[in-house]
Amino acid sequence: MNLEKVIFSFFMILALTLNFGFFYGDVHNPDHHNIYELYAVIVINLIATILKFGDRSQLGAMLLATSLVANVQLISAAVVWAVASHMQAAGVTEATMATIVSLSGGAVLANIISVILLVLESSYLRH
């Protein structure tokens, strides 16, 4: 067992699970989507991205790309949330919430691809 691989896989899968946890629920309902969960997703995703830095293989490049996509999606969701709650008189409306959740839904997709690639790589190594 390789500790580095464990940490690497841990962060990637945690990013996916947290992301899914935030995404799951009624799209419009702010009660179904916890801001702390979004925060945790962003932090874990950033760490997962950094872990993928400097890998020169084709698979490494793919993994890095999916992580960057997830980051872009999640950070834009956070920016939308910050703008809505601080700079809009109406605050976080149902429509805004739908935007935030759908953005994080895109990130879920990117993270799923990431994990699929990871599983593919490990099964490839088995052979």
Next chain:
Amino acid sequence: MNPVTSIILRQMRAPLIVIVTVFSIAILGMVLIPGVDDQGQVWRMDFFHALYFVSFTATTIGFGEIPYPLTDAQRLWALITIFFSVFGWFYAISKIVSLIQTPLFKKAVIHSNFKHSLSQINKKFYLICGYGETGQDLVNRLVKKAINCVVIDNNQHAIEELEVQDYIFYVPGLEADATTPSQLEYAGLSHPLCKGVIAITNSDSCNLKIAITAKLLHPETPVICRSEHTDFEENMRSFNTDHTVNPYDTFAHNFAMAMKSSSLHLLNEWLTGVPDTSLDRPITFSEGHWILCGYGRLGQRIYKTLRENHHSVTIIDTVAELRDEFYRNNPGDDTQFIIGTGTDVATLKQAGVVDAVGLIAGSNNDSNNLSAIMTAQMYNADLVVVARQNEMMNKQLFQASLADIIMHPSEIVARRIRTLLTNPLLIDFLEECYKQSNEWINITISRLSGAISEVKPHCWTSRLTKTGSPAVFEALSKGRKIALKHLLKSPIQRQEMIYCLPLMLVRNNQKFLLPNNDFAVHADDQILFCGISQAEHHISQCLHDMHTLNYVMSLKNSPDSLLGRYLRGNTKQKRRNND
């Protein structure tokens, strides 16, 4: 991905994770710890404000307690944030600094820069292996002729020397072992624009290895090798190395030229030397006795030349085995062979310095050579002195010693290769001159001195091909007759002639030496010119520009523009109608 970026990213993983972790914990703490707003109500920072606060605190910008003054609990957390985040920044910065200083990283940067500059080259270039005295001299001359070079040398100092040289364009240099095939490939051997490989390291075995590598991997690439030992030279020739340059053979040949005719020696020195430097003095060799100090690779060759020209010789060398070998190889030779350095009065007197006509200081030790010259000149001021200079740094000493001919192996190799690369016709010309009579050579040198000024001339080859000289080619293909005298007229004032002399004209492997001014040129001729520095530029104007060519041939210019041609066509038409 660029290896440099890849190294940085891989090394920055840990510091970046530390920073992200510290930030995320600090932000979370700020969000969770309750504060008080200006009305005394309980107020919690949200993520937006917490990120803002932590960002300016952690980066030590410190705007203050925004938006409301902090409570003591928040201040405690801010304190912890400051210490941990500053530690995180320092860790990241120190990691980058130490990374930049590691030799591995420096090497990656240098290789990456080299690769980049190699990919930027869009002209044909020569791959020069070895940047010692010969390499420096050669690169300097080639760059002045606007020829691109790439240098590979396994000595770090040599590459550093290349970096600080002030060439008019950038010469990429790689610190690597040229005898390793992969390194040679990396340095540009397999580059489509690589025009040739020049192996001029100071070791014959290295040069041999480079030549083998180049010829095996790219048989069509020309290879020029320096070799100082005959067996290596034969080895290199055996697998089609295009040229091998042996400084001792080359010098012995030059010396034989000088023995045949001092004018021929002058011709060689003037034409192959560095342009715009002062002209050499003529040397006269009178019949008589010669002293040869040093019977090594140079001495043996010179001895042969001297004997062929019927001079008596005394050899001085320190090695007794060489004497035994000499007498074994030359049975019945009455040549005196003295064991000694040739630097002391007794040995030189024994060798007959007082009545001698010439001295050759040809050992591989510069101090001994200089000492021999100075001692000998005290007893015989009229001596013709040939000195072998081994080290570049002793150049001034040899010039001050008033030696008539200075033989510097590096310089000879550089000069020979330079001529081979930039002006191969010149070598053919000098070989042709060697076959001519002394009177012919004397006439040539007097014509040459008339055509040039007080400094050594420039030599160049003009090719009357479609690309080399479009104007002349076009005129010739239209059936116009052009003679050499037309090309030699000044494009500024056609009554004046350019200070320039056509040395040789080559047409279908047929060589015409010193063609006269009425000689008619044909398409695809090659002409070897020599003249003052502006002459090349003036002649090339004539070769390239139809208007200039028309001017020097006293012809009217035809209009080039559409309107001009139309108007002219109309007037011709009218004239014809009137007739």
